[in-house]
Amino acid sequence: MSDQKYIYLFDKYCTGRIPNDISDKTPTLIWKYEFPREGDKVFGSESTPAIDSHGNFYFGCHDGYFYSLSKAGKLRWRFKTSRKIYSSPLLYNGKVYFCGGDGYLYCLSHNGLLTRKVKISSLNFSYRNLNNILDLATSRETYDANRGKHIRFKSWCSPNMTESGYVLVTGFGKGLYCYDEDLNPIWSRLIGHKLYKYSGVALDENDNIYVATSSGKIRSYSENGYLKWQLTVTTAQYKAWGNPSVDVEYNCVIFSFSLGEESAIIGCVTLDGKLRWKLSISSGLRGSIAIGHGKHYYFSSLSGDMYYICKETGRIDTQLSITRAPRGLWTTPAITPSNKILITCKDSDTEGRLLCLDSVGKKIWQVNTGKAYSTPVVCTDSKIYVGSWKGFLGCYANS
Numbered sequence: 001m002s003d004q005k006y007i008y009l010f011d012k013y014c015t016g017r018i019p020n021d022i023s024d025k026t027p028t029l030i031w032k033y034e035f036p037r038e039g040d041k042v043f044g045s046e047s048t049p050a051i052d053s054h055g056n057f058y059f060g061c062h063d064g065y066f067y068s069l070s071k072a073g074k075l076r077w078r079f080k081t082s083r084k085i086y087s088s089p090l091l092y093n094g095k096v097y098f099c100g101g102d103g104y105l106y107c108l109s110h111n112g113l114l115t116r117k118v119k120i121s122s123l124n125f126s127y128r129n130l131n132n133i134l135d136l137a138t139s140r141e142t143y144d145a146n147r148g149k150h151i152r153f154k155s156w157c158s159p160n161m162t163e164s165g166y167v168l169v170t171g172f173g174k175g176l177y178c179y180d181e182d183l184n185p186i187w188s189r190l191i192g193h194k195l196y197k198y199s200g201v202a203l204d205e206n207d208n209i210y211v212a213t214s215s216g217k218i219r220s221y222s223e224n225g226y227l228k229w230q231l232t233v234t235t236a237q238y239k240a241w242g243n244p245s246v247d248v249e250y251n252c253v254i255f256s257f258s259l260g261e262e263s264a265i266i267g268c269v270t271l272d273g274k275l276r277w278k279l280s281i282s283s284g285l286r287g288s289i290a291i292g293h294g295k296h297y298y299f300s301s302l303s304g305d306m307y308y309i310c311k312e313t314g315r316i317d318t319q320l321s322i323t324r325a326p327r328g329l330w331t332t333p334a335i336t337p338s339n340k341i342l343i344t345c346k347d348s349d350t351e352g353r354l355l356c357l358d359s360v361g362k363k364i365w366q367v368n369t370g371k372a373y374s375t376p377v378v379c380t381d382s383k384i385y386v387g388s389w390k391g392f393l394g395c396y397a398n399s
Contacts (some may be wrong), residue, residue, distance in 0.1 A: 005090075005091065005092045005161060006050040006051065006089075006090065006091040006092075007090055007159075007160060007161060008048060008050075008088040008089075008090065008158035008159070008160070008200070008243075009048075009088075009158075009243060009245075009288060009332060009375070010334075012160055012161065012162070012202070012203040012207075013202055013203065013204070013245065013246040013247075013248060013291070014160070014200075014202040014243045014244065014245045014246065014288060015245055015246070015247070015290065015291035015335070016245070016288065016290030016291060016298075016332050016333055016334055016335050016375070017290075017291060017293070017334075017335045017337075018334050018335065018336050018337070018342075018376075018377070018378045019337070020336070020337075020378040020379060020380050020382060021336045021337045021338050021340075021378070021382065022336055022340060022342070022356065022378055022382050022384065023382060023398050024356075024364055024365070025365070025398045026365035026366075026367060026398075027365075027367060027383075027384060027396040027397050027398055028367070028396065028397070028398075029367075029394055029395070029396055030383065030395045030396065030397045031072070031073040031394075031395045032073070032388075032392040032393065032394040032395070033067075033069055033073045033074075033075065033392055033393045034391055034392045035061055035063055035065075035067075035391050035392065035393075036063070037391065038063075042389070042390065042391040043061055043062045043063035043391055044061070044062050044371070044373070044387060044388060044389030044390070044391060045059055045060065045061045045062065045374055045387030045388075045393060046062070046086050046330075046331075046373045046374050046387065047059040047060035047061065047085055047086065047087060047088045047089070047098075047374060047387065048088040048158075048374050048375040048377060048387075049088075049374075049377050049385050049387070049393065050088065050089045050090070050091045050096075050377075051377065051379055051385075052091055052110065054071070055070070055071030055379065056068055056069065056070055056071065056076060056110075057069040057070075057071075057385065057393070058089045058091065058096050059088070059089065059374075059387065059393070060085025060086065060087055060088070060089070060098055060100075061084075061085060061387075062084045062085070063084075064080060064081050064082060064083055064084060064085065064100075064101070065078040065079060065080055065081070065085075066078065066079040066081065066085060066089075066096075066098060066100075066106070066108070066112075067393075068096075068110075068112060069393065073393075073395060076112070077111065077112035078112070079106075079108055079112050079114070081100040081101070081102055081104070081106070082100070082102045083100060083101030083102040083103075083154070084101040085098065085099075085100055085101055086099075086101060086156050087099035087100070087155065087156065087157060087158045087159070088158040088375075089158070089159075090158070090159040090160070090161055090167070092161055092165070092181070093165075093181065094109065094110050095107055095108065095109065095110070095115065095181070096108045096109070096110060097159045097161075097167055098158070098159065099120070099155035099156070099157055099158070099159065099169055099171070100117075100155060101154060101155060101156075102154060102155070103119055103120060103121025103154030103155050103171065103172060103173070104117040104118065104119055104120065104121075104155070105117065105118050105120050105155070105159070105167070105169055105171070105177070105179070105183065107182075107183050115182075115183075116182065116183045117183075118179065118183050118185070119173070120154075120169060120170075120171025120172070120173050120174075120177055121154035121155060121171055121172040121173045154171070154172040155169075155171050155172060156198045157169055157170045157171070157198065157199065157200035157201075157243075158200050158243070159200070160200060160201050160202065160203060162203060162207040162223050163207055164207070164223070165180065165181045166178050166179065166180060166186060166207075166223060167179045167180070167181065167183065168200075168201045168203075168209060169200065169201075170191070170199065170200055170201065170211065174188045174189065174190050174191075175188070175189060175190050175191035175192065175213075175214075176188060176189040176190075176191050176201070176209075176211055176221070178225060186225070187224070187225035189221065189225060189227075191211060191212075191213045191214065191219065192213040192214040192215040192217070198239065198240065198241045199211070199212045199240035199241055199242060199243055199244065200243045201243070201244070202243055202244040202245055202246045202253065203246065204246050204248065204253075204271055205248055207223045208220055208221070208222060208223070208228065208271070209221040209222070209223065210246060210253045210255075211244065212240030212244060212255055212257065213230075213240075214236070214239070214240075215236040216232060216233055216234040216235045216236050216237075216238050216257060217230055217231060217232050217233065218230070218231050218233055218244070218253070218255050218267070218269060219231075220253075220271070220273060228273070229272065229273035230273070231269060231273050231274075231275065233255060233257060233265060233267040233269075233275070233278065234257050234265045234267075237259055238257035238258060238259050238264075238265060239257060239258055239259075240255065240256065240257050240258075241256070241258060241284075241285060241286045241287075242256050242285060242286060242287045242288035242289065242299075242332060243288040243332075244288070245288050245289045245290070245291055245297075246271075247291050247297075247311070250311055250312075251270060251271050252268050252269060252270050252271060252276055253268075253269050253271060254266065254267070254268055254269075254289040254291075254297060255267045255269065255289075256285045256288070256289060256299070258284035258285050258286070259284065260284055261283070261284040261302050261303075261327070262282070262283070262284060263280065263281065263282055263283065263284065264280070264281050264283060264284050264285045264301070265278060265279070265280050266278070266279045266280075266281070266285075266289065266299070266309070266314070267279075268311075268314060276314075277313060277314035278314065279309065279314045279316070281301060281307070281316075282303075283301035283302050283303035283305065284301070284302045285299060285300075285301055285302065286302060286327075286330045286331070287299060287300055287329070287330060287331045287332035287333070287375075288332040289309075289332075290332055290333040290334070290335050290341075291335070292308075292311075292335055292339055292341075292359065293335065293337070293338075293339045294339055294359055295310060295311055295312070296308045296309060296310065296311060296317065296318075296359070297309045297311055298333045298335065298341055299332075299333070300322070300329035300330075300331065300332075300333060300343055300345075301329055302326075302327050302328065302329065302330065303328070303329075304321060304322050304323040304324050304325060304328030304329050304345070305319050305320060305321055305322065305329070306318075306319070306320040306322055306329065306333070306341075306343065306357065306361075307319055308320075308360075308361060318360070318361040320357070320361050322343070322345050322355065323345045323346065323347050323352075323353075325345075325346045325347050325348055327346060328345055328346050328347070329343065329345050329346075330346070330373045331343070331344055331372075331373055331374060331375050332375045333375075334375050334376045334377070334378070336378065339358075339359040340356055340357065340358060340359075340364065341356070341357040341358075341359070342354065342355070342356055342376040342378075342384070343355050343357070343376075344369065344372035344373065344374060344375070344376060344386055345372065346371045346372070346373070346389075347371070348371070349371065350370060350371055350389070350390060351368070351370060351371060352368075352369055352370055352371035352372045352388070352389070353366045353367065353368055353369060353372070354366065354367050354369045354372060354376060354384070354386050354396065367396060369386050369388050369390075369394060369396075370388035370389055370390030370392075371388065371389040371390065372386055372387065372388050372389065373387075373389065374386055374387040381397075382397065382398075383395055383396065383397040384396045384397065
């Protein structure tokens with residue numbers, strides 16, 4: 001692995017723009033790596049794979065292991081943690097960074113050896129922190145009414161990195177954390193009660209940081225941790241799940257907040273903290289807003305619709321029904337250089353597809369992948385890689 005940097009959603013801005021393009025021809029499954037099972041229990045992967053300069057893959061899985069595969073899909077190594085891994089990895093300077101569901105930020109060597117881990121799910125006691133400490137101790141704010149159970153995972157986000165090598169994550173402890181390349185702490189900031197953070201951070205060209213709080217606000221910090229501005233977008237009932245996305249061409253950052261699975265608010269804010277527009281829809285969101293190469297932003301809703309949104313006004317120009325399965329669209333679309341849109345979907349508890357759409361909403365092709373909740377990745381040879389809840393990572397290509 002070289003000092004090449006690989007970041008979730010393909011750049012520090014979290015645009016969802018893939019650097020490599022794909023064909024209009026329908027691909028087929030070339031190979032798949034099947035995750036070990038526990039009896040009849042099948043494990044899936046929501047983690048978006050990172051690819052190093054040698055074509056090796058790195059990603060987390062619901063079985064609690066972090067995996068590395070070769071370019072041919074053979075296991076190189078796997079590293080065990082104690083909880084599901086939702087985080088997508090950051091690759092830099094021969095190191096692999098990811099957040100575990102157990103509440104730790106991990107740093108591994110490219111050979112899978114633990115270099116260091118730091119806890120991002122604890123707080124020092126003070127009366128000011130009492131409500132937050134009770135959240136961590138009792139899981140009182142983790143109940144998912146739609147699923148009828150608690151969310152027990154203490155870290156969800158994917159790391160980002162500044163040009164100077166600062167690693168940035170959100171965690172279920174204080175909130176926003178900054179570490180150096182060796183995971184020595186630089187600074188941390190409390191970004192509001194309640195503590196259960198799902199959304200990560202995005203950066204702009206000057207490495208200013210954009211993050212959602214747990215009280216319906218968005219904030220910008222300097223690389224050194226100084227608060228630049230704060231803006232209230234909605235109420236504390238709404239939660240941020242997907243990462244913010246920075247659009248450097250339009251000088252703005254896009255956020256989303258969801259009220260359960262019933263509704264969402266998408267906000268476009270200038271990089272100096274002024275609201276440009278705000279949009280409400282009648283479905284929750286879990287993915288981020290992808291930055292198209294043309295005039296649109298793209299995102300998917302839990303109700304199964306794809307949205308094409310005008311960058312200038314926030315107007316819905318196109319709304320496509322992709323699936324009617326509950327929580328049918330969970331992830332962030334991936335945008336190719338020719339502005340094709342790749343998205344994975346769920347059609348049932350086990351079935352799903354990978355779809356390719358054009359910039360006006362026409363379906364170019366689709367392939368069955370099984371239920372899929374990971375953002376697709378495209379390598380330099382135009383092969384596409386997707387994790388499936390049928391228990392495998394698949395490679396799709398034109399034969």
